[in-house]
Amino acid sequence: MAGERFDVVVVGGGSAGCVLAARLAEKPGRRVLLLEAGPLTGTDDTRDVTSLAATVPGHPLNWGYTTELVSGIDAVLPRGRLLGGSSAINGGYFVRATRDDLDGWGVPGFGYDEVLPFYVRSERDLDLGDAPGHGDAGPIPVRRPAGSLLAPTTGPFLAAAAALGFPEEPDKNAGGPPGAGPVPSNAVDGVRVSAADAYLGERPSNLVVRGDTPVLGIELDRLRAVGVRTGQGLIEAGEVVLAAGALATPVLLARAGIGPGDDLRAAGIRVRHDLPVGRGFSDHPAVFLPFRPHDDTPPHPHAVTAQVALHVDSGADPAGDLELLLFSRPFTPGGPLHVMCALQRPDRSGVLSVDGSAPAVRHRYLRTEADRRRLRHAVRIAADLLRAGLGTRLEPEGFVLGNDARVDGWIRDHLTTSSHLCGTAAIGPVCDPQLRVRGTQGLRVVDTSVFPAVPRRGPAASAIMLGERAAALPWDS
Template sequence: MTDSFDVVVVGAGSAGCALAGRLAGRGVRTALVEAGGAVPPGDTPIASLAATAPGHALNWAYPVALARGREGTVPRGRALGGSSAINGGYFVRAVPADFAGWAVPGWSYDDVLPYFRRLEDDLDLGSDTARHGDRGPLRISRPAGRLRAPATDPFLAACAALGYPSEPDKNAGGPPGAGPVPTNAVDGQRVSAAVAYLPPPWGRAAPLDTLTVHSDLLVDSLVLEGGRVAGVRAGDVELHAEETVLAAGAVGTPALLQRSGIGPPDTLRAAGVVVRHELPGVGRGWSDHPSVYLPLRSGLPAPHPDAVAGQASLNWDSGTDPAGDLEVLLFARPFAPGGPEHLMCALQRPDSRGTLEIVSPDPAASPRLDYRYLRTVSDRHRMRAAVRVGAEVLRAARWRRAEGGPDGSVLGNDTRLDEWIQARLTTSVHLSGSAAMGNGPDAVVDAGLRVHGLSGLRVADTSVLPTVPRRGPAATAIMLGERTADLVSGQG
């Protein structure tokens, strides 16, 4: 089967849904292709992270190497809405220092602020229209009233007692501090990108005659005609378009590029793929937030069943980054019934860089992901700082630490603390930069998100962010979809 469109969008995740919905709403004939299916209403309540478990039908579970001797499994959303349909609902923008550090023309914080405002209907702060939106498709709220977990206020009080400043609006672009976490949830209901941007039966937007959604369709490769990308191929289905936009996520996008013969020649040849277009940065040089969990038992009543788990966070500076390179995030709900609550301690601006390599042309085969966490002295030093800040907050809140937390003898010894971290190291699942924008030798896309050296092809997901933002990238991913809609239609 062959069909033709103005634009084909590969991936119905956070950016892809926003992009496809906006384009179709402007009369652009758009095909949205997603390897997963629709999420049944009520199947993934915001209070549950069950859909992130390995083997769940709504996620890709990628085996990964996190660090030397430390392996794990990383979930990525496989459904309409992508990871926004299964994650914890953390919805915090990248900070101004992130955009300044990327130094890509047209991508300053002031350049993208209108898109952050356009995407949101902030139910708490939408009246501040200079910084927030009150008419966007994505509803944003902060835990309050019955949905504010009992552990949240003691956490914030402990941060204040320790002298950390308050950050009541984590989407204001101001200095780091402690405050409530904005979420894409309202009254316990998840507002995924699919719910916000797609028409029925997938979401709540108005019907769009110009949008065709192909769900449960895994793309094999791009259709290349010389130096032009003419569409995508999935089994015996070909979808042709004037422009193809990859929004398959920071794992799916570089893997698809490599399967199509676009990427580092040595990686492609080793996987049995013919080199069609050499781009050494595809799948290389990306970053993510390394993290560990401190278990705690607050002794407080359980949160309301509809409350989000990640309620509040402390963002702070290790001593080298005033914009905040550390985060301590309160998980006020146990991961399993009867278990402890947790503080997640994370390094938000790591120096270490990862690699992604496909192992075969088979689209169902997991790529090889090597995070290369904590390879630098600086990263190890700052990761220790993150754990020590978390332990400090734990003590100040006067919570009883559950078995498994580091005691004083570990916290006071760098070598022992490194060993403790290594044994528990995990990832925040915020992979970014696997097809980075810029003009350097390893850049994959330009400031217009066009793939260097090819026509008819752009990338619009967290692959393009040169480094992982200092805050989780969910809000930034949807901003990318909004901005790309303007770029594709000549308005940005």
């Protein structure tokens, strides 16, 4: 405990943190400590991928951060509070970022072709493992819905998309043009496989993993990180890695005096290094359109949360800036099914600041007409899919769909978020391409905080890739 020293201390046992700690410990003699603020084990809620019970506010395995989506509209952001992080409670959506995302960031070492080997290294694709660009020996199992696991609404969704002229995209991890196809999942036979399950099952003696150990702060010698402080005292480190997630990592930086100077001074924190932490983050705004399927087939008991997706170019984004996800299970018993309509390349206007010990989060969604227009378009595509054979729309009503102002009002009333927040400590303004916090020594960030923008497709697979990529960077230890 207190007085210990490790070569690398990884703060946060989420997706990237589990991967990084496991890979760094593959070097003999390198002592690695992984600290998780939550428990090391979950419950049945964290095994059954059809259950999103742990994402409900108030669940003990959910941090449940509050955000303001737009003025006057608040939401709770689920974040996994256990080893494995959000990979232990999310829907198991395991889709890579697009080539346009990765190449568009312009970060040396993080282009599509450069990171593809790390996606491949992470996965054991049980369907396409022997195909080019896929892995067959990695820790994360990847599976697409088929056979007895296929939900009865999945086929009608694909047929409706085809009837509307949308192309097929049978492999959403192939880097091809957007279209309709099955969603790869890190679940096998309905059992979610988290980053902790996949990477930390057998641990070498030089890797120590501790749960229920919140990190209170980073210990700095001037601007060199020399350790972390927990309730048990100081743990010294050759290097400190923040992998606490896009919400908690900025808080730890702020406690160390690293962040926007005005914010830190307002919070009574001594400013050590003025950096735009928490500025210009992005996330996917979304609404859920409810419907009833045309037949009386009950929801499939073993269907993963979202089995099929349609990615669409709204008019100026060939990589696909809209996503429509079919939810084949009702959110409440006997309730309707839903098509989730999400904007995948939104304006980067989010702001996170530190208010005491917690982040004050404002997504500031839909501030531009371009964003409002595109999410409007996604809602209307969902309505078209229902008319093309998927089911009966319950809302919005036709007189709403036909009027832009009314659609905007309906979206505001039903607005939510995909909880894919990225960019609070982005490569460029905050971190360098080696993931080191600019102006500091011995301090890195390895979680979705560093992505310059949220990828067009959910970041779960990319967070795993990031852990793999980071482990391959040069390390002092």
